[in-house]
Amino acid sequence: MSTTLEFALQRAEQVRAVIADLPILSAAPRARLTVSVGVALLPPHGKGVIAILNAADAAMYQAKAEGRNCVRLAQSA
Known part of the structure; x- marks a missing residue:
């Protein structure tokens, strides 16, 4: 890995991690904000x-499908 x-x-x-740790003001007692991130680099992913952008988007949807609140690397083009 480079x-x-x-x-x-x-x-x-x-x-x-920073987003997951942000305090959320809400009427809901356990409100949480999370983020799913797709990572893609030039040129291995396009x-x-x-x-x-398409590779990062696909990786982000993979993160969502795998339970959300995680980071996934795009598949090589």
Whole structure:
């Protein structure tokens, strides 16, 4: 795994964790905010902006399907 990819995954996980720890003011006693993140890099996951966005979007939906509140790496193009 490249340093750039490791950095991207670490940063995405940091963002996910910070959002999960945010206090939510709500009438619901246990309201929580979570985020599902898809990570994609150029070029392994595509050769242009649209391809990268599509790869990240697919990875985000994979994260949602696997229980939400997690980070997933896009599949290689």
